[in-house]
Amino acid sequence: xxxxxxxxxxxxxxxxxxxxxxxxxxxxxxxxxxxxxxxxxxxxxxxxxxxxxxxxxxxxxxxxxxxxxxxxxxxxxxxxxxxxxxxxxxxxxxxxxxxxxxxxxxxxxxxxxxxxxxxxxxxxxxxxxxxxxxxxxxxxxxxxxxxxxxxxxxxxxxxxxxxxxxxxxxxxxxxxxxxxxxxxxxxxxxxxxxxxxxxxxxxxxxxxxxxxxxxxxxxxxxxxxxxxxxxxxxxxxxxxxxxxxxxxxxxxxxxxxxxxxxxxxxxxxxxxxxxxxxxxxxxxxxxxxxxxxxxxxxxxxxxxxxxxxxxxxxxxxxxxxxxxxxxxxxxxxxxxxxxxxxxxxxxxxxxxxxxxxxxxxxxxxxxxxxxxxxxxxxxxxxxxxxxxxxxxxxxxxxxxxxxxxxxxxxxxxxxxxxxxxxxxxxxxxxxxxxxxxxxxxxxxxxxxxxxxxxxxxx
Numbered sequence: 230x231x232x233x234x235x236x237x238x239x240x241x242x243x244x245x246x247x248x249x250x251x252x253x254x255x256x257x258x259x260x261x262x263x264x265x266x267x268x269x270x271x272x273x274x275x276x277x278x279x280x281x282x283x284x285x286x287x288x289x290x291x292x293x294x295x296x297x298x299x300x301x302x303x304x305x306x307x308x309x310x311x312x313x314x315x316x317x318x319x320x321x322x323x324x325x326x327x328x329x330x331x332x333x334x335x336x337x338x339x340x341x342x343x344x345x346x347x348x349x350x351x352x353x354x355x356x357x358x359x360x361x362x363x364x365x366x367x368x369x370x371x372x373x374x375x376x377x378x379x380x381x382x383x384x385x386x387x388x389x390x391x392x393x394x395x396x397x398x399x400x401x402x403x404x405x406x407x408x409x410x411x412x413x414x415x416x417x418x419x420x421x422x423x424x425x426x427x428x429x430x431x432x433x434x435x436x437x438x439x440x441x442x443x444x445x446x447x448x449x450x451x452x453x454x455x456x457x458x459x460x461x462x463x464x465x466x467x468x469x470x471x472x473x474x475x476x477x478x479x480x481x482x483x484x485x486x487x488x489x490x491x492x493x494x495x496x497x498x499x500x501x502x503x504x505x506x507x508x509x510x511x512x513x514x515x516x517x518x519x520x521x522x523x524x525x526x527x528x529x530x531x532x533x534x535x536x537x538x539x540x541x542x543x544x545x546x547x548x549x550x551x552x553x554x555x556x557x558x559x560x561x562x563x564x565x566x567x568x569x570x571x572x573x574x575x576x577x578x579x580x581x582x583x584x585x586x587x588x589x590x591x592x593x594x595x596x597x598x599x600x601x602x603x604x605x606x607x608x609x610x611x612x613x614x615x616x617x618x619x620x621x622x623x624x625x626x627x628x629x630x631x632x633x634x635x636x637x638x639x640x641x642x643x644x645x646x647x648x649x650x651x652x653x654x655x656x657x658x659x660x661x662x663x664x665x666x667x668x669x670x671x672x673x674x675x676x677x678x679x680x681x682x683x684x685x686x687x
Contacts, residue, residue: 259472261472262464262475263475268387268388271465273465274466275383275386275463275464277379278465279465288368288371295361295364299352299355299358301349302349302351304348304350308344309545310342315340317334317336318334318336319333319334341545348532348533349531349532351530354526355529356521356524367511367512371508374501374508375505378505381501385673388672390460391476392665392668393456394474396456396478397456398474399478400452400661401450404445405446408446411650412439415436418643434643438650482667485668486615491609495678495680497597500677500680502593502596503597506594507590513585513587514586520572520579523575524565524572527563528562530559532559533555534555536554538552538553597677601677605674608671608673615666615667618660619660622659628653632645632646632649633646
């Protein structure tokens with residue numbers, strides 16, 4: 230009996246252990262991030278950042294593809310033929326002693342044949358190839374700058390999403406405190422009304438405020454969940470992943486409180502948007518050179534070597550099969566002479582496109598200067614606004630507290646208390662938003678002043 234009980238207990242323990250293991254294995258993974266940790270993780274796992282890195286890998290392969298076109302190209306082939314019905318040719322019969330004017334049917338060659346060849350092709354000179362080498366370098370620069378721009382946007386997206394989560398967390402906590410405070414006042418006022426010492430209108434006014442706050446709290450909880458999901462997507466995590474943030478909104482806003490950045494200056498040429506516009510102009514210039522190169526002669530060479538075998542039967546794999554070698558050395562020169570103006574028209578199109586790209590480059594230069602000045606203004610305003618909203622919140626808290634005391638003492642009406650509460654709730658939201666604005670406006674300015682270049686890979 231004891232042995233049977235022991236076996237049952239062991240089986241039950243094993244079953245529970247396996248069940249717990251399965252639950253643990255299927256549970257979503259948990260993560261904990263500071264803002265810097267989130268940025269590093271996101272740059273490695275965000276879909277756009279990963280794809281931008283893969284674009285560079287593709288460009289490196291395309292660069293080699295273009296270079297390899299001018300290197301030796303070797304190909305080989307084999308051809309086997311079995312003439313099931315050999316063609317017949319007619320020869321004058323008189324060459325074999327026949328009647329003049331008549332013809333003699335003759336079959337030439339063997340019924341079966343095999344031919345194997347190897348060919349070496351080499352570009353000796355081609356203007357398009359030379360331009361193509363230049364375009365490969367430009368293409369790589371384009372994808373590298375695109376990667377830099379993508380990383381900037383991903384970083385900005387992570388910071389904004391991280392800040393929105395902190396804002397949502399703070400908003401929920403503040404609304405909870407507001408609900409508790411109004412609930413307490415409502416309960417006291419209702420009890421006072423039931424004892425005949427308060428107006429029913431005061432109870433109803435507080436109930437309206439309480440219901441509104443509860444509704445806002447429920448909505449804020451749902452918005453917090455959405456904010457977490459958006460952060461997960463931005464980081465490249467599954468939507469259901471569990472994330473814990475180790476930063477606080479106010480402390481993070483203080484980290485981004487930096488007056489020195491307002492004095493920072495960079496050459497416009499170092500801005501990533503300008504560099505991308507410059508890439509576009511360089512690409513348009515290469516297109517002009519490519520069309521011009523098509524008017525130049527091209528010279529290619531080749532060497533061909535092979536064997537041929539003939540037989541009435543399939544004896545090509547036997548030792549006594551005879552093979553006859555053949556070889557050809559050739560050079561091909563192609564000289565474009567006249568295209569009825571087609572090449573000229575194409576060249577002119579590309580020249581016009583180049584003029585457009587240069588105009589866009591000049592416009593981008595002015596636009597970047599304006600964006601930097603505007604971003605500095607916005608950031609400076611966000612710093613000032615943060616200070617103002619912090620003072621406004623302190624004032625609104627004192628005003629609401631005074632009106633609450635007055636209301637409890639019967640000196641102030643419920644409308645006066647309600648107005649003070651609305652003012653406080655607005656100040657709370659404005660203060661939270663002002664902290665987030667400090668963070669978001671600074672990252673916008675940092676991106677414009679960022680001179681980071683992607684490290685070249687060869």
